[in-house]
Amino acid sequence: MSRTVFGTITNELTGKAIPGLKVVAWDDDDKTEDRMGEAVTDENGAYQILYAGVPLGETQPDIFIKVYKHIFHLSLLLAKSRVYRDQDAASDCRIDLRIAFFEKARSVYGLVTWEDGSPADGATVAAWDDDYPSSHDDYLGSGRVAPRAFALGALARSGRGDFHHPALPSAGVS
Known part of the structure; x- marks a missing residue:
């Protein structure tokens, strides 16, 4: 039965x-997350993901969504919904999400290398406002390093987007 x-x-x-x-819709399990499917929002911000069933032995999936923006050949995670626990496997699930989205956001970009100069592919880069860690609200975003480069999107609080990590070189802000 599809849902x-x-x-x-x-x-x-x-x-x-x-x-x-x-x-992207997910089923949250104790040890793993099962991908249910994905869609792209239309001009009305609407999405619809058809899922053809639940994993074997599962009758009440715990459903959540993650929302991504494609920037510089990367899919950047913008938001994650709460988990809707014990959903009826025979019923549809509506998840509306309001996210902080900056249309004229700044992006952080750069090249990350290890101390020996080799590319730090797969490393995670994060950005905070310059008074971090005084408030959890100062987290601006994060992303994984793609081969030889990274980019972080949706950084628009103060216009600065400084990041603070002793192992990372300086990066540009656009």
């Missing part, structure tokens, strides 16, 4: 729909 995970993604700052975002 649908559907909803809309809107900007919590403006209330407007956000088109063109990738939405």
